[in-house]
Amino acid sequence: MNACGMVDAAAEAYADEAPSAREERLAAAFARGDEAGLAAAYRAWAPLVRALAWRSLGDARDAEDVTQQVFVAAWYGRHGYRPQRGPLAGWLVGITRRKIADALAGRTRRAELTAAAGAAAAVRPCDPAACPEAVLDRLLVRRELVKLPPAQQTVLRLAYYDDLSQTQIAERTGWPLGTVKSHARRGLHRLRENLGTWPED
Incomplete structure (x- = not known):
């Protein structure tokens, strides 16, 4: 087992x-x-x-x-x-x-x-019919994000959707700052590999 x-x-x-x-x-x-x-x-x-x-x-x-x-x-x-x-x-x-x-x-x-x-x-806000590339990008990122380990997902969601700094993420989760940085680094690396391109830190 x-x-x-x-x-x-x-x-x-x-x-x-x-x-x-x-x-x-x-x-x-x-x-x-x-x-x-x-x-x-x-x-x-x-x-x-x-x-x-x-x-x-x-x-x-x-x-x-x-x-x-x-x-x-x-x-x-x-x-x-x-x-x-x-x-x-x-x-x-x-x-x-x-x-x-x-x-x-x-x-x-x-x-x-x-x-x-x-x-x-x-x-005016972007109409999905007028800018399908942006919608597709969001869908691709979301699809790949849910494949990450839970801790990496949590850090990246807090960073990119809640706009929190790594220090704020550490305070919110109770994790050491070094752990937050490590999860963010590994998560971004995996997203870059899976998506091919991803904004640099």
Whole structure:
């Protein structure tokens, strides 16, 4: 059995316990950095996180992005979770609310930037029928972005869609700045390879 299979099997073992015992054991495993605990936590609470994000954002892709960000942030920030202070689900919901707020703020910033750019240029927004190359480029980038490992996706989405600096990304995710830079570098390298061309840093 490979490593992923072992993690899946260990995660499934949590499902055989009584709910209260399972949640306590799962939370303890998660807090100490057990990957099976992460896998089990994702299976147990990703639907809740996704539903909360969908209800606030009204967009399936944005809800999926928030779900991914929540579990990445929770995993890297797990040292801050204390089982004795409350259930893991409640802690995850708290992170979800912050990520939803971030997503809504990002939408507002993007809308303001779009409006400002449109006013400055004094031109109508690009009609997809009139500039198919730009639409195709966006679709190609989006298609290749989702193929990247989750951490690289998160860093690049925050950098290019939320317009955050690497320092801001480190603060938001709880990752060391060096880790953020590494994910950004590897992610951009893979995008360049897959797309053929990509703007230089």
